[in-house]
Amino acid sequence: AQSVTQLGSHVSVSEGALVLLRCNYSSSVPPYLFWYVQYPNQGLQLLLKYTSAATLVKGINGFEAEFKKSETSFHLTKPSAHMSDAAEYFCAVSSNTGKLIFGQGTTLQVKP
């Protein structure tokens, strides 16, 4: 069975600081991995996805994630946080039907 674990339900950083949101996955087959962002009272927006083409994936809004098979990780990073990055972030793995299996989410707070 596939699963995703996000370490840390809340992360707080200062504006301009590095953002690191952690995600570990479990999958018996090569996974397709995703990071989604959800702003308050809105739906989910895709940030980036890993589909085995490259281990370092660049997404929108300056975010990127690195797939590390040896660590079964897909952590999300951004070099410099902006106030507008405050949101909830979800890591997900895709099943063989395409349905997404989500982690519990990490709320990112950005302090001025």
Add this chain to the structure above:
Amino acid sequence: GAGVSQSPSNKVTEKGKDVELRCDPISGHTALYWYRQSLGQGLEFLIYFQGNSAPDKSGLPSDRFSAERTGGSVSTLTIQRTQQEDSAVYLCASSLGSGQNNYEQYFGPGTRLTVT
């Protein structure tokens, strides 16, 4: 272009009543997914359609929940005899295709259901 739309955006209902939630996917998207987002359970898959058929209903929590899709387009999620634990945000997503591939799922804004 138009994204995924859902209606109503908010629904308050009394315990025991039936509710219908609607999803209009992006035109041309053959796959449609329903998810539920609640405080206690996070984001959970409910059901998935490929065209009008539902190959995977494994996430429906009970037989009070059902969904259909007609014309390969609009989908309706019906909850009968609603219970307080059904209170959640119901999200719909659509994609060009399905299967374990890199088809991006586009999400609607959700329907917030409150059962009193």
